[in-house]
Amino acid sequence: MSNLHVTPFARGGRGMRLRGLVHKEFLQIVRDPSSIAIAFVMPVFLLLLFGYGVSLDADHVAVALVVEQPSADTADFVASLQGSKSFAARPMPSMARAVDALVAADVDAIVHMRANFGERLRRADGAPIQLIVNGVNANNARIVVGYVEGAWSNWLGRRARAQGLHLDPPVVVEQRVWFNSELRSRNYLVPGLVVVIMTLIGALLTAMVMAREHERGTLEALLVTPATVGELLLGKLIPYFLLGTCGMLLSVAMAVGLFGVPLRGSFWLLFATSSLFLLVALGMGLAISTVARSQFVAGQLAITTTFLPAFLLSGFIFDIGSMPNVVQAITYLVAARYFVSIVDSLFLAGNVWSVIVPNALALAVMAAVFLGITWRKTRKRLD
Amino acid sequence: MWHRIRALVRKEFIAILKDPRSRFVLIVPPMIQLLVFGYAATFDLDRIPYAVYNEDGGAASRQLLAAFEGSPHFRRIATLSALHEIAPLVDARDVVLVIHVQPQFSRRVLSGQSAPLQVIVDGRNSNTALIALNYVRTVVTTYNEGWMAARGSPALPARLETRAWFNPNLESRWFFIPGIIGVITLLVTMLTTALSVAREREQGTFDQLLVTPLRPVEILVGKALPGFLIGIAEATLILLVATLWFGVPLVGSLAVLYAGLALFLLSAVGMGLLISSLAVTQQQGLLGAFLFMVPAVILSGFATPIANMPELVQRITLLNPLRYFLVILRKTFLEGAPLPVLIHEFWPMALIGLVSLSLAGWLFRHRMS
Numbered sequence: 001m002s003n004l005h006v007t008p009f010a011r012g013g014r015g016m017r018l019r020g021l022v023h024k025e026f027l028q029i030v031r032d033p034s035s036i037a038i039a040f041v042m043p044v045f046l047l048l049l050f051g052y053g054v055s056l057d058a059d060h061v062a063v064a065l066v067v068e069q070p071s072a073d074t075a076d077f078v079a080s081l082q083g084s085k086s087f088a089a090r091p092m093p094s095m096a097r098a099v100d101a102l103v104a105a106d107v108d109a110i111v112h113m114r115a116n117f118g119e120r121l122r123r124a125d126g127a128p129i130q131l132i133v134n135g136v137n138a139n140n141a142r143i144v145v146g147y148v149e150g151a152w153s154n155w156l157g158r159r160a161r162a163q164g165l166h167l168d169p170p171v172v173v174e175q176r177v178w179f180n181s182e183l184r185s186r187n188y189l190v191p192g193l194v195v196v197i198m199t200l201i202g203a204l205l206t207a208m209v210m211a212r213e214h215e216r217g218t219l220e221a222l223l224v225t226p227a228t229v230g231e232l233l234l235g236k237l238i239p240y241f242l243l244g245t246c247g248m249l250l251s252v253a254m255a256v257g258l259f260g261v262p263l264r265g266s267f268w269l270l271f272a273t274s275s276l277f278l279l280v281a282l283g284m285g286l287a288i289s290t291v292a293r294s295q296f297v298a299g300q301l302a303i304t305t306t307f308l309p310a311f312l313l314s315g316f317i318f319d320i321g322s323m324p325n326v327v328q329a330i331t332y333l334v335a336a337r338y339f340v341s342i343v344d345s346l347f348l349a350g351n352v353w354s355v356i357v358p359n360a361l362a363l364a365v366m367a368a369v370f371l372g373i374t375w376r377k378t379r380k381r382l383d
Numbered sequence: 384m385w386h387r388i389r390a391l392v393r394k395e396f397i398a399i400l401k402d403p404r405s406r407f408v409l410i411v412p413p414m415i416q417l418l419v420f421g422y423a424a425t426f427d428l429d430r431i432p433y434a435v436y437n438e439d440g441g442a443a444s445r446q447l448l449a450a451f452e453g454s455p456h457f458r459r460i461a462t463l464s465a466l467h468e469i470a471p472l473v474d475a476r477d478v479v480l481v482i483h484v485q486p487q488f489s490r491r492v493l494s495g496q497s498a499p500l501q502v503i504v505d506g507r508n509s510n511t512a513l514i515a516l517n518y519v520r521t522v523v524t525t526y527n528e529g530w531m532a533a534r535g536s537p538a539l540p541a542r543l544e545t546r547a548w549f550n551p552n553l554e555s556r557w558f559f560i561p562g563i564i565g566v567i568t569l570l571v572t573m574l575t576t577a578l579s580v581a582r583e584r585e586q587g588t589f590d591q592l593l594v595t596p597l598r599p600v601e602i603l604v605g606k607a608l609p610g611f612l613i614g615i616a617e618a619t620l621i622l623l624v625a626t627l628w629f630g631v632p633l634v635g636s637l638a639v640l641y642a643g644l645a646l647f648l649l650s651a652v653g654m655g656l657l658i659s660s661l662a663v664t665q666q667q668g669l670l671g672a673f674l675f676m677v678p679a680v681i682l683s684g685f686a687t688p689i690a691n692m693p694e695l696v697q698r699i700t701l702l703n704p705l706r707y708f709l710v711i712l713r714k715t716f717l718e719g720a721p722l723p724v725l726i727h728e729f730w731p732m733a734l735i736g737l738v739s740l741s742l743a744g745w746l747f748r749h750r751m752s
Contacts, residue, residue: 178473
């Protein structure tokens with residue numbers, strides 16, 4: 001590994017010093033295989049688990065059906081529920097049984113038709129169909145209500161046409177979903193997960209390295225060598241950058257090859273912006289490591305500042321535009337936010353410069369800030 | 384025996400709380416996270432940015448667009464005058480949706496035909512797109528009903544009467560905040576336990592601990608108790624904020640909630656110590672903590688339902704203590720579920736806790752670097 005040709009300053013003693021530092025770091029990586037595990041095993045393991053495990057598409061919603069007095073009218077409505085693949089309808093003999101099932105979360109909703117359903121259907125004020133949903137998971141509940149409403153209005157339309165009545169609503173919504181026409185949630189969840197995983201890889205790889213040298217007293221030893229602070233930092237960055245890049249390529253390959261997420265933008269643009277993001281993530285890890293000084297505190301800081309913010313505040317799952325202004329302001333500090341925007345567009349929409357340029361600039365600024373902090377904090381202890 | 388354990392617990396507390404940075408990490412970030420995530424974690428959309436392209440200009444279209452204008456869910460940020468202006472706005476994510484009223488819209492509505500209302504949605508985040516489309520449909524349905532009622536159309540033969548139990552206004556925040564309580568409690572417990580044995584091993588003080596008269600069980604209790612106590616204190620603080628600040632109703636009994644919390648902490652401390660005693664260096668401890676925590680959160684049903692996962696992944700989630708605790712939290716908070724309903728959530732956590740703690744205790748002696 002000593003003949004690495006990645007050093008940008010490969011001339012004279014400077015290049016040799018840098019090469020020595022990179023070499024030393026690589027030896028350390030090889031001796032404690034946890035770094036290699038972070039770069040290679042973690043992305044594969046997490047993407048497999050999440051790519052298959054995380055989905056927001058509710059199929060086969062379990063609905064309890066309580067029909068007090070079956071008749072041709074009720075059978076007609078029940079058939080329209082059972083015909084849809086959105087439902088898994090479960091007939092139940094009584095309301096009490098259905099309520100038990102709802103409370104035990106065996107079903108998500110109850111559709112209840114009373115004994116006089118057929119009779120009231122022919123009266124002027126119409127027959128009620130009772131729909132009870134378990135509101136604890138509000139998002140799911142809303143989807144279920146939407147499904148039942150759809151089945152209900154289809155049924156009404158069919159009934160009206162069969163009776164030769166005119167029941168067209170004045171305005172019909174005609175939806176055009178751009179970039180993801182089947183609304184497959186995996187198409188944006190998988191690229192988002194790549195971002196979360198890369199945040200973890202970047203921070204985990206470097207969060208301990210400076211603190212470790214500091215704790216063991218070897219940083220002082222390095223500082224008295226002719227190597228400059230810049231060379232020291234580059235010596236730390238280059239090996240982990242290479243490892244992180246491999247992890248990133250692996251993740252992208254899995255997203256496209258295994259999960260069938262379309263990559264509509266340019267691969268090289270994705271590569272370039274990912275490298276930029278990796279630089280931010282590594283820089284953040286180095287900054288944490290330098291500021292914390294002890295591995296214990298560095299580890300705690302890395303856990304708190306990376307995973308949950310990248311998961312909840314990046315716009316990956318929750319829409320940033322709907323958050324209160326103060327929280328929106330905080331999301332600007334989360335690097336994953338910019339990269340999620342870039343990645344969603346590059347994967348699903350293509351090379352949208354109006355999204356990529358501002359977000360890439362923000363990433364560049366963050367990288368500069370984190371590396372700047374590390375540089376200053378390390379230099380301070382020289383004098 | 385208790386005397387020795389007390390000394391060890393004291394030493395652990397000093398080790399955790401001595402460093403001001405370490406104290407800070409335990410107290411300030413969890414509070415900030417609860418407040419920030421409590422506001423961030425919701426699927427309810429607000430002020431959805433949209434643009435209007437009206438090629439019709441008749442009374443019916445103006446009336447419909449006024450309904451969007453009046454809704455707090457929507458915020459119009461542009462009015463377009465040509466078709467080619469749509470794409471750049473959507474591409475740049477300036478708007479989530481564009482409402483396009485085609486020519487002849489008002490004439491068709493007035494003549495009793497159905498008029499199409501074209502809605503273009505940015506599908507890059509398909510969940511946001513779906514929710515936004517739902518909101519659009521609600522506005523249009525209300526408009527349709529008003530229009531038909533005004534013209535004396537006959538009432539529909541059947542109507543849906545929808546009720547949402549336990550959360551009548553379908554507030555998505557009521558679902559997520561109990562979840563956040565579980566996630567942050569797990570995070571804090573991992574912070575205090577996952578590196579604790581690894582640090583002593585790396586510094587060599589663990590070997591010293593092993594040659595003292597302390598038995599492995601005593602070391603185990605001494606290592607587990609601080610994480611457990613800190614977890615209880617932290618969770619109490621978070622519970623207070625969740626109920627008093629965010630106003631999430633706590634319908635069920637506190638006793639059931641705390642019984643669940645105690646078992647959850649038992650399993651979380653057990654997993655933390657197991658990871659820590661497997662690790663030889665702190666870096667490995669940190670990696671282990673992440674490798675446990677990230678799947679534990681994502682596969683817990685916190686944001687995406689477990690029922691949507693494939694069979695195999697659903698079976699893996701049975702090993703996840705957070706999965707059970709989230710059910711307990713949500714059911715005691717919103718449904719007021721009594722103990723018997725939750726019994727199947729209690730015993731798996733106890734089992735995970737006992738197994739992981741015994742393994743950790745066994746590893747204390749049998750894993751020497």
